[in-house]
Amino acid sequence: MVANENWENVRILGRTPVTDTGLDLIWSGSGVEFIFRGLELGIKITGGDSVYQPWISLLVDGAWIMHMPVQEGTNKVMMLKGLDPSTAHNIRIVKDTQAMPDDKDSFVILNSLVYEGEISKTPDYRYRIEFVGDSITSGEGLLGAHDAMDWISPYFSVENHYGVMTAQALNAEYRLISCPELFMSKPVNHA
16 A cells, blocks of 8 residues: 655645645645546545534545545545556545634644555646635535534535536636635624
C-alpha cells in the first residue's frame, strides 16, 4: 500500500488550501478528483467537531456510492477493495458539509490517499465556475426525509446539488463558497 501525500497527481477541488498535514477541506464540495487503476483505495483523514460532525462522499465514475461521517481524530478509511486493476475509474472524494462558524471545533483534513495501484490527474475541464451563496449553495436539506426539519449535518450534500449539476452540464470544474451565517442579516439597533 502506498500513502500518497503528494497532491500533484490529483485535481484539488474547490478553494482548498494545501497545508503541512494535507488538504484543509473547508467548503462544501471541496476535495479531490483523480483517475485510479488498482486493487484498493482508501484515505487517511483527520476530523473534529463539538456540535456539527463533518461528512464526506465518495463518487466512482460519476455514481454516488458513499456518504459517511468523519470520525474525530486521525483515521484510515478503506473505501474500495477488490477492484479490477485493469479498469480505470474516475474517483471523487468531497466534503458534503459547509464551513461551520458556530462550531469552532469542526474541521476536516484529508491527510493522504492510501492505495494499491496507480493514480493520475483527470483531464482539464473546459470551464471553471464558482457558486457563492447561502444555505442552498451549502446543500442544506438535500438528504433526509422530505419532511425532515432537523438542522443536522447528515442532511447536507453536494449530490443532486444545483451547482454540481450545472457544472456537469457545462463540463466545468466547480467551486462552492457558502455559509448561511455569513449571509444572514443582523438586526440594527437604532437606540
